[in-house]
Amino acid sequence: MTYIPHTKEETREMLDIIGVSSIEELFKDIKPDLRPKSFDIPKNRSEIEVIRHMQELASKNAAHLTNFLGAGFYDHYIPAAVDAITSRPEFYTAYTPYQSESSQGWLQSIYEYQSAICELTGLDCANASLYDGGTALYEAAMMAIRITGKTRIIMDSGVNLIYRTMLYTYTSNLNIEFVETPVVHGQSSREQIYKHIDERTAAVIVQNPNFFGAIDDHSDIIEKAHSFGALAIMSVYPLSLGVLKTPGEMNVDIATGEGQSLGIPLSFGGPYLGVMACKKDFVRKMPGRIVGATVDKDGKRGFVLTLQAREQHIRRERATSNICSNEALCALRASVYVSLLGKEGIIELARLNHRKSEFAKDILGRVSGVEVKRSSPTFNEFTLILNKNADVVAQKMIDKGFAAGFPLGRFYKGMNRYLLVAVTEKRTKEEIEKFAEALEKVLCD
Amino acid sequence: MRLIYEKSVKGRRGFKLPQPDVPEQEGIPAKFSRKHKANLPEASELDVIRHFTNLSCMNFSVDNNFYPLGSCTMKYNPKFTEKIVKIEGFLELHPLIPQLLGGGRLAQGALEIIYNTEKLLCEITGMKAFTMQPLAGAHGELTGAMLIAAYHKNKGCRRRHIIVPDSSHGTNPASAAIAGYDVIIIKTDKDGCMDIKEFKQKLNKDTAAVMLTCPNTLGLFNTRIKEITGLAHSVGALVYYDGANLNAIMGKCRPGDIGFDVVHLNLHKTFATPHGGGGPGAGPVGVSGSLVKFLPISRVMKRPGGVFYLNYNNKESIGYIAPFYGNFAVILKAYAYMLILGKDGLIKASEYAVLNANYILSRLKDYYKLAFNRRCMHECVFSASRQTEKGVHALDIAKYLIDKGFHPPTIYFPLIVKEAMMIEPTETEPKETIDGFIDTMIEAAKLAETDPEKLTTAPRTMPVKRLDETKAARDLNLRWKPT
Incomplete structure (x- = not known):
């Protein structure tokens, strides 16, 4: 199948008008010495064959496990209406809304998405999205460096290790100094952060809830950061903001986050959604597309891409970022998702996650060989200390049909017996109880 | 169209969560909780579906329109994927x-x-x-x-x-x-x-x-x-x-x-x-x-x-x-x-992408100035410089195309071509669509000579007319706010 509609006659007519005898003649600028040495691609297949092949491959993957695995990427339920909207080709086969008059649907959707992110984070402005939570955090760090003109970053080790590692990768050729501060009893170490913060500091980066699931009020840290002229960056779990104290309430300057929790499937790692919001003073330094409202010639409201003078297609090597697209379709998913949940639904959903997670803590705490870390309150994810190596336990739990959680030993030295467990609204009481039973069997074996 | 926020009706819900099947637990401490609710819209599922469906209808897309946006390769997206x-x-x-x-x-x-x-x-x-x-x-x-x-x-x-x-x-x-x-x-x-x-x-x-x-x-x-x-x-x-x-x-x-x-x-x-x-x-x-x-x-x-x-x-x-x-x-x-394409399909994709682009180049080169007078590969770049002498810019031609149901080419890029119009038809477009586009481009070139206002006042058929981008950047309004 090729999806090329040309008949022989049409091709002939077109060639005649061009004034060449064959299509190959159009490639004469590619001289023989530039031609491929090989082009060994399998021959075409039918749609039926490709679908069958893909189904076979899909069946080799474990979608059947009962999921208690999170670590920043969560198994939430996605209402069917989200897919109904994002499956509309009027959305998914369009591109960046460069021509505003014929893209008002997309532009208004992005404006509404930006509004939702502002409401959730309690901040003034949001962009049209970035690639994912990790690249969003990197962009926030670079933004802080641009705003402050300083190059030292203090990062709490409660920030997802994947994101911390990404930040180090991106900045390895730049002169940026990172200081990592420890998590003590689940909370950001004030003592260590205050010890390292100084006049050279561009930003303090924290995460809430942190990688261990613990929630915190970082207001004091943020106040301290501001007293040194540094900015505060917070990586968030957007769904938790239905109930948790917002970055805005803590006086955060830039909030970022992985928006996957807002109606985006796990899909083996992507596409996801990079959320970014900031205070209004910094909007002109923010990377990414931004949609603004304006009026047309008749005074009617309409929407356009705005503040484009920051961007690469105009400013080239002096742009605020090299980013040229966003994750629009994922942002649309998030916008439809929060519109379905609404003002009260997002609170109920966040509370349900918390309630089930607290229940699971209670049940799992009674399993012999398990200690629940209770030094900090948590949202929907928490840490267990097991009497055995957590990697081995998680492996055995797979055989019992559970993705039991994320063993922390690989990321944190000395935590070989720690398991990070997430409980979303999808988990039933029965599943949680069976999980506890299975865990007990594995631990007592 | 009104925003979903402006359509919000207190008490409406678009998604019902299950009743909690686990006993009530102690809530999140007040110290860690937000003080004000996020002002998200309150809407029924139909409200949401209708809102976003209507929004979708305000977009040009490959499935609706020819979309020859240069350098973006807006080819057909097969549905089986x-x-x-x-x-x-x-x-x-x-x-x-x-x-x-x-x-x-x-x-x-x-x-x-x-x-x-x-x-x-x-x-x-x-x-x-x-x-x-x-x-x-x-x-x-x-x-x-x-x-x-x-x-x-x-x-x-x-x-x-x-x-x-x-x-x-x-x-x-x-x-x-x-x-x-x-x-x-x-x-x-x-x-x-x-x-x-x-x-x-x-x-x-x-x-x-x-x-x-x-x-x-x-x-x-x-x-x-x-x-x-x-x-x-x-x-x-x-x-x-x-x-x-x-x-x-x-x-x-x-x-x-x-x-x-x-x-x-x-x-x-x-x-x-x-x-x-x-x-x-x-x-x-x-x-x-x-x-x-x-x-x-x-x-x-x-x-x-x-x-x-x-x-x-x-x-x-x-x-x-x-x-x-x-x-x-x-x-x-x-x-x-x-x-699904296989070896021959991939080669053919490139061949017909180049054929379509050269066909456009050949049929339009008498009406618009070619940036460089050579045969092209998969896209061709014209300049609207001739039309600019009559007060018509690449932007005006783009807006006229919108009225005629075509997504415009990439305009003002590459930056080195004055009044650039970069046209990439891709291989999946049929000849009659391309002919329709070419005829409209020719019509625009003629209108630039005879009735430029038809171009400079376009588009007229869209939900909005030309928007004030300067105002958008000056009086920043980037989000809905509760009144």
């Missing part, structure tokens, strides 16, 4: 599963797809290995620039600059700058290609790389491309291939064979994955043998027995550029597209 990404074994697979002890066997299908896609892309481009991780084209460029930096660092030198032609995509110099390089711009010569004389003058031992698009953004294939890669290599510099225009050359030329060291591709362009209103895309990066060891962590490998696994043990790697393995659902679609 949408079905594939919704298969549960892909949709619900947690990315950390293969990172658990013994979890690899539960992600064999997904890992095989990534592995096979890499291999196919290697064969299409002539590169040694690919990483599927970059999440967009520009992200691929940044990854590429970081690989280049790692290569030179490994050789014990810190080269300072990257060379790009003035016709390049804006992301090229931006990506190079963000990776820590100075950017040197080379002007375009009279044939529409990078000026070799100036290139030779600027090229030296401090050049880390030269970044090229071939065919370039003018739709022209540089016949001296091998000379350029040779010159770069002679001073130890690498050559980067921006694969935005790969749709012109599949089966006709492979960057790896002609001396390119790093390549990024845009799966959402050449490999027909939907553009999604601006994303998600995918920008995999391929490298020649000497750069394989620097590729991002992790890499999908295959054991002799046929088992796939993730390799994290690569000390010389640049590190993590994405949280996992790339935009997997996009990779999945591109893989399925390559399988």
Whole structure:
């Protein structure tokens, strides 16, 4: 199948008008010495064959496990209406809304998405999205460096290790100094952060809830950061903001986050959604597309891409970022998702996650060989200390049909017996109880 | 149209959560709780569906309209790929599963797809290995620039600059700058290609790389491309291939064979994955043998027995550029597209993309000034400079096309062409659609002579007329606010 509609006659007519005898003649600028040495691609297949092949491959993957695995990427339920909207080709086969008059649907959707992110984070402005939570955090760090003109970053080790590692990768050729501060009893170490913060500091980066699931009020840290002229960056779990104290309430300057929790499937790692919001003073330094409202010639409201003078297609090597697209379709998913949940639904959903997670803590705490870390309150994810190596336990739990959680030993030295467990609204009481039973069997074996 | 926020009715709900089946627990302490509710819309499911469905109808899209947006390759997106990404074994697979002890066997299908896609892309481009991780084209460029930096660092030198032609995509110099390089711009010569004389003058031992698009953004294939890669290599510099225009050359030329060291591709362009209103895309990066060891962590490998696994043990790697393995659902679609087209289909895609573009070029060249009077590859660039003499700009022609149901070409890019109109029809458009577009363009050229106001007051048929962009940037209004 090729999806090329040309008949022989049409091709002939077109060639005649061009004034060449064959299509190959159009490639004469590619001289023989530039031609491929090989082009060994399998021959075409039918749609039926490709679908069958893909189904076979899909069946080799474990979608059947009962999921208690999170670590920043969560198994939430996605209402069917989200897919109904994002499956509309009027959305998914369009591109960046460069021509505003014929893209008002997309532009208004992005404006509404930006509004939702502002409401959730309690901040003034949001962009049209970035690639994912990790690249969003990197962009926030670079933004802080641009705003402050300083190059030292203090990062709490409660920030997802994947994101911390990404930040180090991106900045390895730049002169940026990172200081990592420890998590003590689940909370950001004030003592260590205050010890390292100084006049050279561009930003303090924290995460809430942190990688261990613990929630915190970082207001004091943020106040301290501001007293040194540094900015505060917070990586968030957007769904938790239905109930948790917002970055805005803590006086955060830039909030970022992985928006996957807002109606985006796990899909083996992507596409996801990079959320970014900031205070209004910094909007002109923010990377990414931004949609603004304006009026047309008749005074009617309409929407356009705005503040484009920051961007690469105009400013080239002096742009605020090299980013040229966003994750629009994922942002649309998030916008439809929060519109379905609404003002009260997002609170109920966040509370349900918390309630089930607290229940699971209670049940799992009674399993012999398990200690629940209770030094900090948590949202929907928490840490267990097991009497055995957590990697081995998680492996055995797979055989019992559970993705039991994320063993922390690989990321944190000395935590070989720690398991990070997430409980979303999808988990039933029965599943949680069976999980506890299975865990007990594995631990007592 | 009113915002979903403005349609909100207190008390309405669009989604009902299950009744909690677990006993009530102590709530989140007040200290950690938000004080005010997030003002999200209150709407029924139908309210939400109708709102967004009506919004969708205010967009031009490939499925509704001819969309010859130059350099964006807006080809038809086959529908069967949408079905594939919704298969549960892909949709619900947690990315950390293969990172658990013994979890690899539960992600064999997904890992095989990534592995096979890499291999196919290697064969299409002539590169040694690919990483599927970059999440967009520009992200691929940044990854590429970081690989280049790692290569030179490994050789014990810190080269300072990257060379790009003035016709390049804006992301090229931006990506190079963000990776820590100075950017040197080379002007375009009279044939529409990078000026070799100036290139030779600027090229030296401090050049880390030269970044090229071939065919370039003018739709022209540089016949001296091998000379350029040779010159770069002679001073130890690498050559980067921006694969935005790969749709012109599949089966006709492979960057790896002609001396390119790093390549990024845009799966959402050449490999027909939907553009999604601006994303998600995918920008995999391929490298020649000497750069394989620097590729991002992790890499999908295959054991002799046929088992796939993730390799994290690569000390010389640049590190993590994405949280996992790339935009997997996009990779999945591109893989399925390559399988269904097969060898002949891929070659034919490029052939008919080039045929369609040259047909447009031939039929329009008497009405609009060609930026460079040469045969083109998959896209052609005209200038509206003749029309500008009559007070009609590329923007006016674009807006007139909208009224006639065509998405306009890319306008005002490349920057080096005054009043540029960059037209990329792609291979999937039928002749009658292209003829309709050409006729409308000719009509616009005639109206520029006889009745320019018809153009300068367009569009008239859209939900809004021309919007005040200056006001948008001056009186910033970036969000709805509760009254």
